[in-house]
Amino acid sequence: MNGADILIESLVNHGVDIIFAYPGGASMPLHQSLTKYKDRIRTILPRHEQGGGFAAQGYTRSSGRVSVCMATSGPGATNLVTPIADAKMDSIPLIAITGQVGTSVIGTDAFQETPIVEVCRGITKHHYLVTDVNDLARIVREAFHLATTGRPGPVLIDLPKDIQQAQTVPDFKAPMYLPGYHVEDRRARPEQIAQVAAAIRRARRPVIYAGGGVIAGDASAELFELAKKTQIPVTTTLMGLSCFPTDDPLALDMLGMHGSVYANYAVNEADLLLAFGVRFDDRVTGKVSEFAKHGKIVHIDIDPSEINKNKEAHIPIISDIRFALAELNKVVQPPEAGLDEWNAQIAAWKRSDPFTYDKDYPGIVPQYAISELSKMTRDLKPIVAVGVGQHQMWSAQYFDFTVPRTWLSSSGLGTMGFGLPAAMGAKAANPDRLVIDIDGDGSFLMNIQELATCVCEKLPVKVLLLNNQHLGMVMQWEDRFHASNRAHTYLGPIDNPEAIGKGDGIGPKKRYPDFVGIARGFGCGARYVKEKADLHDALREMIDYDGPFVLDVEVPYQEHVLPMIPSGKTVKDLIKQ
Numbered sequence: 258m259n260g261a262d263i264l265i266e267s268l269v270n271h272g273v274d275i276i277f278a279y280p281g282g283a284s285m286p287l288h289q290s291l292t293k294y295k296d297r298i299r300t301i302l303p304r305h306e307q308g309g310g311f312a313a314q315g316y317t318r319s320s321g322r323v324s325v326c327m328a329t330s331g332p333g334a335t336n337l338v339t340p341i342a343d344a345k346m347d348s349i350p351l352i353a354i355t356g357q358v359g360t361s362v363i364g365t366d367a368f369q370e371t372p373i374v375e376v377c378r379g380i381t382k383h384h385y386l387v388t389d390v391n392d393l394a395r396i397v398r399e400a401f402h403l404a405t406t407g408r409p410g411p412v413l414i415d416l417p418k419d420i421q422q423a424q425t426v427p428d429f430k431a432p433m434y435l436p437g438y439h440v441e442d443r444r445a446r447p448e449q450i451a452q453v454a455a456a457i458r459r460a461r462r463p464v465i466y467a468g469g470g471v472i473a474g475d476a477s478a479e480l481f482e483l484a485k486k487t488q489i490p491v492t493t494t495l496m497g498l499s500c501f502p503t504d505d506p507l508a509l510d511m512l513g514m515h516g517s518v519y520a521n522y523a524v525n526e527a528d529l530l531l532a533f534g535v536r537f538d539d540r541v542t543g544k545v546s547e548f549a550k551h552g553k554i555v556h557i558d559i560d561p562s563e564i565n566k567n568k569e570a571h572i573p574i575i576s577d578i579r580f581a582l583a584e585l586n587k588v589v590q591p592p593e594a595g596l597d598e599w600n601a602q603i604a605a606w607k608r609s610d611p612f613t614y615d616k617d618y619p620g621i622v623p624q625y626a627i628s629e630l631s632k633m634t635r636d637l638k639p640i641v642a643v644g645v646g647q648h649q650m651w652s653a654q655y656f657d658f659t660v661p662r663t664w665l666s667s668s669g670l671g672t673m674g675f676g677l678p679a680a681m682g683a684k685a686a687n688p689d690r691l692v693i694d695i696d697g698d699g700s701f702l703m704n705i706q707e708l709a710t711c712v713c714e715k716l717p718v719k720v721l722l723l724n725n726q727h728l729g730m731v732m733q734w735e736d737r738f739h740a741s742n743r744a745h746t747y748l749g750p751i752d753n754p755e756a757i758g759k760g761d762g763i764g765p766k767k768r769y770p771d772f773v774g775i776a777r778g779f780g781c782g783a784r785y786v787k788e789k790a791d792l793h794d795a796l797r798e799m800i801d802y803d804g805p806f807v808l809d810v811e812v813p814y815q816e817h818v819l820p821m822i823p824s825g826k827t828v829k830d831l832i833k834q
């Protein structure tokens with residue numbers, strides 16, 4: 258077999274059924290091989306490698322199955338850098354394959370040569386430059402093992418063209434050689450579990466702080482059981498959303514910078530913080546020395562490097578989270594003193610400071626559009642992808658998630674342009690599910706070319722475009738911290754008054770660009786909506802449309818995401834209005 262066939266057959270052997278791949282000179286043998294295996298692997302052609310990388314992530318985030326993206330050398334490879342960095346930050350098991358120039362010219366600035374392994378060294382879990390075709394089958398085995406075990410992450414395989422063409426007799430069962438990588442013993446010990454159970458027994462104001470690790474570790478059911486057994490309330494990070502049903506009475510919703518008032522108050526007053534699969538990110542903690550400083554911290558994570566990284570834990574446990582929670586559930590008892598008083602206090606906070614917005618606004622505010630969509634689709638349990646910005650935070654606040662893996666957000670890297678391709682990949686993985694990209698106009702434009710993929714590859718995703726004509730989140734910071742001085746956050750023509758913050762209406766008089774026209778040009782269904790009275794009907798049309806659909810919703814740009822704890826500040830600085 259040649260190297261290209263060995264690689265593709267290895268993918269098949271690892272259960273890969275879809276690959277997102279964009280060809281070029283240095284990856285042509287791989288694409289030729291993909292046509293041979295087309296009965297077993299579907300190749301989806303994105304319209305930009307970044308779109309392909311995010312589509313692969315959407316596939317993985319929604320299904321839990323490892324995904325694969327591929328690009329040619331040079332510019333193709335560098336276009337994958339952002340999705341790889343994104344996957345690293347959010348611990349997504351992604352295999353990125355790049356074509357490379359022939360081994361004889363590596364290092365000569367050959368046509369379309371970039372040292373992509375060097376470029377990606379700090380943003381992969383591991384990376385390979387293959388220099389011998391006899392290593393290839395083993396390397397692919399290792400790549401899948403590394404990407405999916407322990408703390409998941411992206412693995413890059415850079416494959417020179419001559420290795421793709423070289424012939425050998427492959428050994429698909431070649432043993433892996435990974436000295437120093439031993440994840441199998443990361444399991445909480447019985448005495449550690451007993452310690453946690455004892456801490457829970459003594460607690461009066463406990464809170465569970467659950468993150469993406471609970472989803473990655475497939476531990477939602479165990480988390481639910483623990484919360485129900487003990488009546489301990491649960492707040493989640495942005496990455497943890499959907500790991501615990503947000504409509505449950507014990508749900509405190511998201512915490513952190515744009516988290517709920519009640520979650521932030523509860524964490525601040527907690528005497529026991531149970532941190533599961535989280536990394537004490539600065540968007541969660543604010544000023545880290547002040548975060549959760551009134552209580553003991555239990556931190557369970559599979560990655561030893563997370564323990565005591567940002568915040569010291571009183572009970573640090575390196576463990577697979579599902580194993581740890583399952584063990585804990587066997588022995589745990591509810592707090593001895595009862596939690597009635599604590600949960601009553603939390604209920605009072607929920608009543609006095611719920612997520613809220615101007616319900617009487619005559620037009621459509623983004624929060625309303627998201628709430629309506631959430632209500633209308635509740636029974637369908639749709640998969641929701643988002644871009645980055647205000648619309649992302651409002652989606653996190655106002656959409657109800659009841660099933661794990663239904664929330665896809667570029668969280669750690671915060672990459673605009675994530676939403677549409679991620680939704681596209683999720684739709685490829687879940688053809689029978691409703692998949693919606695709730696997007697901002699700035700973010701949507703960054704990977705809008707993927708509408709072509711959605712149409713041509715028959716991936717009918719829905720786009721709820723919350724179009725405020727601005728880079729809303731940056732604009733909000735201008736409003737709050739820079740006296741509303743507009744510094745390149747308006748997305749229309751530069752001679753419009755909004756460009757310098759001097760618009761007089763609630764929206765620019767002329768809107769730009771014509772997203773409905775663009776969407777139709779790609780072959781999507783599309784509609785523009787401005788009146789509140791029309792929203793329900795427009796959402797219905799979007800959901801029921803047979804094909805990809807863009808609903809361009811005119812929303813005001815004056816709205817701010819609240820509450821807000823400014824960067825590096827504490828719960829005392831929480832802004833409610």
Ligand SMILES: Cc1ncc(C[n+]2csc(CCOP(=O)(O)OP(=O)(O)O)c2C)c(N)n1
Pocket residue numbers: 644645646647648649671672673674696697698699700701723725727728729730731
């Ligand atoms: C690739 C990238 N560039 C820049 C930013 C910085 N940034 C964060 S949010 C934001 C505004 C996003 O605007 P839009 O997508 O319209 O969403 P909105 O906030 O208006 O809802 C920007 C520019 C980013 N997160 N990602």
Ligand SMILES: [Mg+2]
Pocket residue numbers: 646697698699723724725726727728729
């Ligand atoms: Mg916007």
